[in-house]
Amino acid sequence: MRYKEFTVVLPTLNEGRNVAELVSRLKKSYIGICVIVADDGSKDNTREETIRMNKKYGNVKFIDRKRLGREKGLTASVIDGIKESKTKYVIVMDADMQHPYQIVGKIAMRLLQGDKVAVGIRAEVENWPFYRKFVSKSLIVIGYAVLFIRGSQSCGDIFSGFFGVDKEFFMGVYSRNKSRFVGRGFKVLFDLLKCVKKNDVKTSDVPYVFRNRKFGESKAGAKQVLDLLKSFAS
Ligand SMILES: Nc1nc2c(ncn2[C@@H]2O[C@H](COP(=O)(O)OP(=O)(O)O)[C@@H](O)[C@H]2O)c(=O)[nH]1
Ligand SMILES: [Mg+2]
Numbered sequence: 001m002r003y004k005e006f007t008v009v010l011p012t013l014n015e016g017r018n019v020a021e022l023v024s025r026l027k028k029s030y031i032g033i034c035v036i037v038a039d040d041g042s043k044d045n046t047r048e049e050t051i052r053m054n055k056k057y058g059n060v061k062f063i064d065r066k067r068l069g070r071e072k073g074l075t076a077s078v079i080d081g082i083k084e085s086k087t088k089y090v091i092v093m094d095a096d097m098q099h100p101y102q103i104v105g106k107i108a109m110r111l112l113q114g115d116k117v118a119v120g121i122r123a124e125v126e127n128w129p130f131y132r133k134f135v136s137k138s139l140i141v142i143g144y145a146v147l148f149i150r151g152s153q154s155c156g157d158i159f160s161g162f163f164g165v166d167k168e169f170f171m172g173v174y175s176r177n178k179s180r181f182v183g184r185g186f187k188v189l190f191d192l193l194k195c196v197k198k199n200d201v202k203t204s205d206v207p208y209v210f211r212n213r214k215f216g217e218s219k220a221g222a223k224q225v226l227d228l229l230k231s232f233a234s
Contacts, residue, residue: 004032005088006108006164009081010095011074012037016044017216018096020053025101027057030108034059036084037095038077041066074161075191076183082170091164092188093120096216099162103208107164116169116201119155119189120162123207139228143190146232153196155189156205159228163189169201180234185227186220194231 008026012019023035037050039062047062054060063080065072070080082090089111093099103120110118128136140159147154170192174181177195181188 001105001108002032003030003108004034006030006111007034007036007081007085007087007090008104009036009038009078009085009090009092011077011081011092012039012042012046012095014042014044014046014216015095016042016046016049019046020049022095022097022101023050023053023057023060026104027053027060029101030104033104034061034085034087036061036063036081038063038081038084039065040072040074040077071183073182073184075181075185075188078188079174079181079183082165082167085167088167089164090167090170093162100208103162103206106206107162110204110206111164111166114202115204116166117153117155117189117192117196117203118164119157119160119203119205121156121160121205121207123209135225139225142232143228147194150194151198152194153198153200153203154193155203156207158190158193159187160189161186162208165192180231182227182231182234185231186224187228187231190228191231 026033026035039046050060050062063084065077065080078092091104091107099120107118143158173192173195180195181191
């Protein structure tokens with residue numbers, strides 16, 4: 001299968017040690033696939049590594065969001081990347097190798113079969129400390145309740161950062177609900193789901209195992225919890 005109808009969007013903040021390996025694996029596994037790196041002013045060599053990958057494989061774009069004066073944030077970066085894509089389908093994933101690139105093909109298949117959203121579902125979490133599991137579980141319960149009360153679409157992992165969408169569908173929902181997307185937040189899939197009526201479109205789950213980071217550190221923290229609470233209310 002050729003993947004010229006697909007773009008992978010990678011939001012990045014200091015992922016110089018991960019991004020080249022991930023792009024290489026994507027390019028070798030999925031012939032013709034496009035990659036967009038939506039960067040928020042990384043201070044390491046994320047930019048240079050992305051440019052190097054573009055020279056090697058072609059169709060690897062770097063969006064220098066800081067230089068463009070764009071709103072900083074993971075959700076805002078993902079939206080920028082999707083806007084910038086030129087393909088029918090877009091797959092969003094972390095640049096830190098925590099989302100296994102082998103699952104991209106499975107998500108792609110679901111989109112080709114007509115699903116508007118295909119979500120990578122964390123089947124198990126390796127070695128998370130107790131407090132992180134506790135906070136995460138509590139937010140998940142509230143998140144599901146918010147979607148249920150609003151009659152919105154749900155899925156097996158409403159906070160997944162690994163998902164594929166039909167670009168036209170995503171942009172349609174986004175353009176009608178811009179203010180409900182929390183640009184600085186970490187949960188763009190949740191913002192999308194809450195704006196879609198339950199059973200309006202076909203959504204599917206694709207299980208995978210979430211890995212610990214290979215290099216660099218997580219940027220998730222208390223501030224992201226506050227952004228999520230803002231998302232629950234909007
Ligand atoms: N563009 C952009 N990317 C970000 C930002 N914060 C995190 N990222 C990237 O988003 C992905 C997930 O972030 P990470 O810190 O690993 O979150 P975690 O997996 O939930 O711990 C990684 O590719 C990060 O480099 C941000 O503010 N802007
Ligand atoms: Mg991560």
